[in-house]
Amino acid sequence: NAGVMQNPRHLVRRRGQEARLRCSPMKGHSHVYWYRQLPEEGLKFMVYLQKENIIDESGMPKERFSAEFPKEGPSILRIQQVVRGDSAAYFCASSSDLRASYEQYFGPGTRLTVT
Amino acid sequence: QKEVEQNSGPLSVPEGAIASLNCTYSDRGSQSFFWYRQYSGKSPELIMSIYSNGDKEDGRFTAQLNKASQYVSLLIRDSQPSDSATYLCAAQGGKLIFGQGTELSVKP
Numbered sequence: 001n002a003g004v005m006q007n008p009r010h011l012v013r014r015r016g017q018e019a020r021l022r023c024s025p026m027k028g029h030s031h032v033y034w035y036r037q038l039p040e041e042g043l044k045f046m047v048y049l050q051k052e053n054i055i056d057e058s059g060m061p062k063e064r065f066s067a068e069f070p071k072e073g074p075s076i077l078r079i080q081q082v083v084r085g086d087s088a089a090y091f092c093a094s095s096s097d098l099r100a101s102y103e104q105y106f107g108p109g110t111r112l113t114v115t
Numbered sequence: 116q117k118e119v120e121q122n123s124g125p126l127s128v129p130e131g132a133i134a135s136l137n138c139t140y141s142d143r144g145s146q147s148f149f150w151y152r153q154y155s156g157k158s159p160e161l162i163m164s165i166y167s168n169g170d171k172e173d174g175r176f177t178a179q180l181n182k183a184s185q186y187v188s189l190l191i192r193d194s195q196p197s198d199s200a201t202y203l204c205a206a207q208g209g210k211l212i213f214g215q216g217t218e219l220s221v222k223p
Contacts, residue, residue, distance in 0.1 A: 033211070043159065043203065043213040056210055091158055093211075102147045102207050106158040 002027045004094050004107035005074075012113045019079040019086070021110045025094030032075045033093045033104060034067060043091065049075055082114045117142040119206050121214035129222050134191040136217050138204030141185070145206040148180055150189045153201045153216065163189060194221045 005024040013019050025032050034046040048056040049069035060067065064082075069075040079086055089111050093104040118141045128134045136150075147166050151159035163178040165171045165187070171178045177190040187206075191198055201216040 035213075042215040045210045045212070048210055059210070103149065103161055103164050104211060105161060106151075109158045 004029075004092060004105055006092050006107035006110050008110060009108060010111045010113070012115060013082045014115050015083060016081050019082050019112055021077040021079075021090050021092075021112070022074040023077070023092030023094075023107060024074040025092075026105055029094035029096050029105075031095045031097070032069050033095075034075075034077050035091045035093065035106075037089045037091065037109075039088070046077070079112075082112075084114050087112055087114045117145075117206075117208070117212050119204055119212050119214040121202075121204050121217045123215055123217060125218040125220050127220045127222060128194050130194060130196060132194050132221075134194045134198065134219055134221070136189040136191075136202050136204070136219065138187040138189075138214055139185055140187065140204075140206040140212070142206060142208050142212070143182075143185065145208040145212075147207040148178070148187045149205040149207070149211070150176075150178060150187075151203040151205065151213075152198075153203055155200075159203055191219075194219075196221050196223050 004026050007022050032049045035043045037043050045059040047060050047067045064080045066078045089109045091109045092107045095104045120139045150163040152162050153159045165178040165180045175192045179188045199221050201218050203216045204214040205211045
């Protein structure tokens, strides 16, 4: 399967715990984007990363949220001290290096539930 | 604030009809535009991309772009019940900005 992979698909955390969401981009893609979709709301951009670099984090909440895309391994979105309002679907997308292609392909998402 | 606006719907069309979905965007610097389809509980699926003014056709789908009017549309010909989903319009001038989505229901 050469598509974008995310895990876990479902994650339940109690308030105050940490959530770690992982994303492996499509083969040949080195650009990773994270989006959040709250129930009955649209997709909201969070952060854009390339290997070892954060390119745009303008959509990231200022506290508790962080993201990385190390040289080796998947991209990680980390949410510390989760609150009920963090319950949402978190999607990762990837795109290629080619300037001609800005098309982003989405993974299946991680559904986070905070109890 | 850069925005992408869509009618939330629901838009209901009979099977076999043409479904017309519309979108406007506020950022004149946006260069690339995309339509995604999202079934309930699933992730967005890219169905069309358009970069220049005019029409782009792919099977039953036609995307139209008018940069002067800051307007993007998606036509679905011969609509099928399996087309029932939420359609998301996105504009890119850097990051992707998504509209709220239009829910389409195709009635058999």
